[in-house]
Amino acid sequence: EVQLVESGGGLVQPGGSLRLSCAASAFTFSSYAMSWVRQAPGKGLEWVSAISASGGTTYYADSVKGRFTISRDNSKNTLYLQMNSLRAEDTAVYYCAKFGSSWSVEDRFDYWGQGTLVTVSS
Amino acid sequence: ERVMTQSPATLSVSPGERATLSCRASQSVSSNLAWYQQKPGQALRLLIYGASTRATGIPARFSGSGSGTEFTLTISSLQSEDFAVYYCQQYNNWPYSFGQGTKLEIK
Numbered sequence: 001e002v003q004l005v006e007s008g009g010g011l012v013q014p015g016g017s018l019r020l021s022c023a024a025s026a027f028t029f030s031s032y033a034m035s036w037v038r039q040a041p042g043k044g045l046e047w048v049s050a051i052s053a054s055g056g057t058t059y060y061a062d063s064v065k066g067r068f069t070i071s072r073d074n075s076k077n078t079l080y081l082q083m084n085s086l087r088a089e090d091t092a093v094y095y096c097a098k099f100g101s102s103w104s105v106e107d108r109f110d111y112w113g114q115g116t117l118v119t120v121s122s
Numbered sequence: 123e124r125v126m127t128q129s130p131a132t133l134s135v136s137p138g139e140r141a142t143l144s145c146r147a148s149q150s151v152s153s154n155l156a157w158y159q160q161k162p163g164q165a166l167r168l169l170i171y172g173a174s175t176r177a178t179g180i181p182a183r184f185s186g187s188g189s190g191t192e193f194t195l196t197i198s199s200l201q202s203e204d205f206a207v208y209y210c211q212q213y214n215n216w217p218y219s220f221g222q223g224t225k226l227e228i229k
Contacts, residue, residue, distance in 0.1 A: 004165075037220075045158075045166075045209055045220040061217050100171065108156040108171035108213060110178075114164075 002026045002111045004096050009116030016086050016120070022079040022096030022113055030054075030074035033099040035109060036081050038092035038118075048094070049081065053103050064090075086120045093117050124148055124212050128221035134229040137200050143224045145193040145210035154214035157186055157195045160207045160223075169208075170195060200226075 008020040022034070035050040049070040050059040058070050069082040079096050094116055097109035125148040135141045145155065157170040168177040170186035173193055183198040197204055205228050210221040 035218075044222045045211070047211075047218045047220065050218075059216055095166065097166075100168070106154070106213060108168055108177075108211070109158075109166075110168050110171075112166040 002098065004098060004111055004113035006094060006096055006113045006116040009094065009118045011119045011121065012086055013122050014087060014120055017082070017084045018086065018118060020081040020083065020094055020096075020116060020118070022081075024077045024079065024096075024098070027098070028102075029072075029077040031102040033103070033105040033107075034072060034079045035097045035099065036070060036079075037095045037097055037109070037112075038090075039095070039115070040089075040092040043092075046092075050099075050105055051079070052105060057105075059105070083118070086118075088120050091118060091120045123217060124151055124215050124219050126210055126212055126219050126221040128208075128210055128224050130224060131222070132225045132227060134227050135200055136229045137202060139200055139229075141197040141200055141204075141226055143195040143197075143208055143226070145188075145195070145221050147191045147193075147212055149215075150190045151212035151214035153189045154212060155186075155188070155193050156211045156213065157184075158209045158211065159204075160209065166209075197226075202228075 003025045005023045036048040051070045067085045071080045096113045098111040100107045100110035127146045153173040155173045159167045174186045
């Protein structure tokens with residue numbers, strides 16, 4: 001069964017940095033675009049970033065553009081999110097999600113991880 | 123940016139009854155609309171994509187309809203495990219966007 005396991009969350013001060021990882025298994029990782037979605041405490045879902053299967057094309061929400069960088073290592077079946085200049089409003093559970101069709105980013109998310117909590121506070 | 127609006131925010135329904143959840147897009151998203159279910163402590167679950175196609179393993183009591191700007195998720199006969207929060211999401215235009223969610227609770 002497809003598994004997505006996020007890690008790297010924690011408590012960080014405003015202005016600090018954090019790198020999230022998402023380890024994928026049970027599917028051909030290099031054939032699928034991937035994404036990060038976050039959920040602030042008690043709030044709804046917010047799409048954050050996406051990356052093509054090859055890693056050559058990336059997409060960002062305006063709220064994180066210039067501060068966050070998505071990347072992937074297809075040899076390690078791992079997705080990353082480098083988060084810099086963190087703000088209190090970045091506090092959320094961060095989920096990685098797999099796009100449903102191979103090679104496409106114009107698609108639903110068919111599998112999600114359980115999430116990792118990022119708390120930005122002094 | 124497409125703004126997705128779900129209604130109602132909370133829906134109280136008795137087990138065995140039908141539940142109808144709505145999702146409206148600020149501009150057309152064609153049929154590029156998905157529905158997800160969220161339960162505490164569990165991974166989000168894809169229910170419907172393409173506005174009306176059930177995802178793998180989703181029971182037939184879940185159905186989706188609509189296109190353009192108006193969409194509906196219907197659960198025909200509520201089971202205890204269906205009480206959760208439901209989100210719609212458009213994947214027609216970047217940035218992909220979600221509705222604010224509908225909490226389906228037991229009446």
